[in-house]
Amino acid sequence: MRKILLISGCVSVLLISLVFSYAGEQCCPEKKEANEASIKHKKPFAIIEDKIEELFEEITLLNLINGLNLTEEQIKQIIQYNNEVQLLREQIEEVNNKTIQKVIDAFSKLKSALEKNEGIPKDIERYAAMMDQENKEIKEGMMNSVAAIEKELTTILLEGQIEVINTFEPCLIPPKNLKDPVRAGQAQDSEQGLNLLRRVRKIPQEIFDQDKYEIVERHLEMVQKHTGKLTNEERKTEAERLLKVMEQARAMSDKEFELNGPDLARQFMTESKKTCKKDKELREELERIHQTRRGGPTRIGRYLLNPRILPILGKRLEMMKNPKTSEPKDLDKAQPK
Numbered sequence: 001m002r003k004i005l006l007i008s009g010c011v012s013v014l015l016i017s018l019v020f021s022y023a024g025e026q027c028c029p030e031k032k033e034a035n036e037a038s039i040k041h042k043k044p045f046a047i048i049e050d051k052i053e054e055l056f057e058e059i060t061l062l063n064l065i066n067g068l069n070l071t072e073e074q075i076k077q078i079i080q081y082n083n084e085v086q087l088l089r090e091q092i093e094e095v096n097n098k099t100i101q102k103v104i105d106a107f108s109k110l111k112s113a114l115e116k117n118e119g120i121p122k123d124i125e126r127y128a129a130m131m132d133q134e135n136k137e138i139k140e141g142m143m144n145s146v147a148a149i150e151k152e153l154t155t156i157l158l159e160g161q162i163e164v165i166n167t168f169e170p171c172l173i174p175p176k177n178l179k180d181p182v183r184a185g186q187a188q189d190s191e192q193g194l195n196l197l198r199r200v201r202k203i204p205q206e207i208f209d210q211d212k213y214e215i216v217e218r219h220l221e222m223v224q225k226h227t228g229k230l231t232n233e234e235r236k237t238e239a240e241r242l243l244k245v246m247e248q249a250r251a252m253s254d255k256e257f258e259l260n261g262p263d264l265a266r267q268f269m270t271e272s273k274k275t276c277k278k279d280k281e282l283r284e285e286l287e288r289i290h291q292t293r294r295g296g297p298t299r300i301g302r303y304l305l306n307p308r309i310l311p312i313l314g315k316r317l318e319m320m321k322n323p324k325t326s327e328p329k330d331l332d333k334a335q336p337k
Contacts, residue, residue, distance in 0.1 A: 054308075056170075056172065057170075057306075057308055058308055058312065059172055060170040060171060060172075061303070061306060061308060061309050061312055062312060063171055063174040064164075064165070064168050064303055065309075065312060065313070065316060066174065067164055067168070067174065068157075068161050068164055068165070069161075070161075070316075072317065072320045072321070074156055074157070075313050075316060075317045075320070076317065077153070077156050078153060078156075078304055078309075078313060079310065079313050079314065079317070081149050081150075081152065081153045081304075081305065082304075082305055082309065082310050082313070083310075084149055085146055085149055085305050086307075086310075088142070088145055088146070088149075089142070092138070092142060096138070102131075103131050103135075106124070106127045106128055106131050107128065107131070109124050109127075109128075110124055110125075110128045143297070146297050146301060146305060147297050147298075147301065149301075149305065150297040150298065150300055150301030150304075150305060153300065153301070153304060153305070154300055157300070162300065165299055165300050165303055165304075166299055166300075168299075168303070193265035193266070193268050193269045194261060194262055194265040196219070196265075197245070197246065197249040197257075197261055197264065197265055198261070200215070200246045200249060200250060201249055201250055201252075201257065208246075208250070212243065212246065215242075215246070216239045216242050216243060219238075219242055220235055220238060220239065223238065241268065242268070245264060245268045248264060249261065249264060
């Protein structure tokens with residue numbers, strides 16, 4: 001286990017909720033009792049909202065895990081990294097346990113002063129500001145430590161799996177392309193390209209000749225929404241390629257298109273990515289900006305080092321170790337449908 005740098009100091013109530021929630025009820029019976037007590041005071045609708053939010057997050061993580069198609073060894077390693085993060089948070093909680101009540105006291109006094117609306121006493125103002133600064137320092141130390149763990153976790157993932165995470169959006173129903181997990185990004189692009197070619201094939205020749213440049217323009221607008229503004233050279237290259245591919249698709253018979261259409265669409269979308277590399281670069285730049293402003297882990301860490309993912313990975317690992325085997329069927333007794 002790596003030696004973890006701990007930063008002493010005071011933490012705000014907000015940080016406590018963010019950082020210490022990971023420790024979990026199993027390792028802290030007192031926390032479980034406190035949580036149960038707080039639940040009793042909640043209104044029924046608030047409890048329902050919390051449950052729905054919890055279920056949605058768990059379903060989202062399940063969709064992602066199913067899409068990543070992780071190996072047994074990868075799951076074991078991700079569990080280990082999550083355990084390291086959990087230990088880190090438990091140790092930070094232990095180090096700062098004595099200061100937590102002081103933080104709550106300082107913030108409570110500030111709240112009372114604001115409620116009276118008679119001005120904030122200087123001593124309370126200074127104390128609250130000091131606590132806020134220490135909060136930021138300890139949070140930064142925590143986030144940097146988690147980011148270091150995430151960096152190691154990233155090394156066990158395939159490039160395709162990283163791309164899936166970087167393009168994944170929280171969802172209730174998994175996208176069809178996640179059934180082909182490692183190639184999910186490519187699958188999505190190919191599906192979009194194939195649908196475009198299918199629609200183009202149905203257009204009568206006279207209308208196609210009249211509207212093909214408008215189709216190209218709409219395609220370019222859609223590309224720019226995802227990749228950023230194209231240069232004149234990129235626009236020209238992309239337009240010429242799309243026109244050529246549409247003509248090829250329209251020239252095929254129905255049988256030829258069923259056989260060769262998917263490959264044509266895949267080739268077009270692949271070449272399109274080579275021509276317009278801004279999509280991935282833009283995502284990476286946005287991620288860098290996010291890290292610069294907020295610090296801490298990237299999307300990989302925010303998903304795979306999520307407190308709710310441990311039980312999901314544990315169940316998945318158990319399933320892989322003990323796969324269900326269906327009983328062999330007696331073909332002589334099989335009834336025709």
